[in-house]
Amino acid sequence: MASITSVSYDRTKELKQFDDTKAGVKGLVDTGILNIPKFFVRPAEDLAADELNSAHKNIEVPIIDLSNIGDSIRRQEIVNEIRIASEEWGFFQVINHGIPLSVLDEMIEATRLFNEQDLELKMELYSRDGAKKVVFNSNSDLYTSQSADWRDSLRLTSFESNPDSSDLPPVYREPTMEYNKHINILVETLFELLSEALGLQPDHLSSMGCNKGCSIVSHYYPPCPEPELTLGLRKHADAGIMALLLQNHVTGLQVLHDDQWFDVHPARGGLVVNIGDLLQILSNNKFKSVKHRVTANRVGPRISVVCFFSGHADMLEEPFGTIKELISETNPPRYKEFVLKEYIDKVLSSPIDSKPAIDYYKL
Ligand SMILES: O=C(O)CCC(=O)C(=O)O
Numbered sequence: 001m002a003s004i005t006s007v008s009y010d011r012t013k014e015l016k017q018f019d020d021t022k023a024g025v026k027g028l029v030d031t032g033i034l035n036i037p038k039f040f041v042r043p044a045e046d047l048a049a050d051e052l053n054s055a056h057k058n059i060e061v062p063i064i065d066l067s068n069i070g071d072s073i074r075r076q077e078i079v080n081e082i083r084i085a086s087e088e089w090g091f092f093q094v095i096n097h098g099i100p101l102s103v104l105d106e107m108i109e110a111t112r113l114f115n116e117q118d119l120e121l122k123m124e125l126y127s128r129d130g131a132k133k134v135v136f137n138s139n140s141d142l143y144t145s146q147s148a149d150w151r152d153s154l155r156l157t158s159f160e161s162n163p164d165s166s167d168l169p170p171v172y173r174e175p176t177m178e179y180n181k182h183i184n185i186l187v188e189t190l191f192e193l194l195s196e197a198l199g200l201q202p203d204h205l206s207s208m209g210c211n212k213g214c215s216i217v218s219h220y221y222p223p224c225p226e227p228e229l230t231l232g233l234r235k236h237a238d239a240g241i242m243a244l245l246l247q248n249h250v251t252g253l254q255v256l257h258d259d260q261w262f263d264v265h266p267a268r269g270g271l272v273v274n275i276g277d278l279l280q281i282l283s284n285n286k287f288k289s290v291k292h293r294v295t296a297n298r299v300g301p302r303i304s305v306v307c308f309f310s311g312h313a314d315m316l317e318e319p320f321g322t323i324k325e326l327i328s329e330t331n332p333p334r335y336k337e338f339v340l341k342e343y344i345d346k347v348l349s350s351p352i353d354s355k356p357a358i359d360y361y362k363l
């Protein structure tokens, strides 16, 4: 007699059917589904509101005001705020950073327009080919991860300082070029401040090439009919040096701090700075690369645009490790040296929830 458990669920077939639509999660939502497909359902322990306890709810991810940065006393205060935030949270938001609101709003709007345009236009870019400069897909690790995330993404790999705009989808082209131009300027300042916060010369991180060659990933998180069963983006720490994140008004990003999840409430005009694993290594664990995730929401879309700084092409074949000036007898290196290319290949070939590449180099 057939038992109920013998009713088979062909997960691979379902994943493939979903992938073959090339319409992503938004395509599913547009069909009017009321229940999410099983392959999006996460184990209950991944969805808990608090990891261990629920104290300290009256504190927030720091917001740092960059206005008057030209004043030397104020600059010292900013450096100090960045040092504390990078040591304690691994995350902070910057406001009054000099990028006009209109540039930020148009970048968000371009991401919305790209995702909401006719499917035929989007489908042309749907791919899992890591060698392509511009790819659109839902869940880069769809076939290898435990559960899929409620999200579609457009990725521009190794976006150089002067990108070729003809590589970009038309609705996205101009706003992205403009945004990238402003980000290149802001990121110089941020790496100066981070260098100073580590007690180094202001140009230390930029002269290594940390500020060059970012990848821009635009995430689109459609509204979800069963947000309590899935996540927009599962728990992870960023593998690169630093990420700079723009988000629309829909809350969803959460940071793990003192074993509990804190919302990063979108500050109008704010940009979120996130220390990655490579900066944790460079700083010998002084700065923390912290786990974060994105919840799924009944309302949406939530939109974010992340610029990942993971090391310039010139750094790839060079040995990578903690900055020598930060090592002493009392503070010996916590990581072995490695070749950056090897590390990045590890990151790109593993699902988001697998063993982090940083763990292979811990001493
Ligand atoms: O969308 C967000 O707010 C977070 C994105 C993120 O953490 C990532 O892409 O690594």
Ligand SMILES: [Fe+2]
Pocket (backbone or CB within 6 Å): 236, 237, 238, 292
């Ligand atoms: Fe992240």
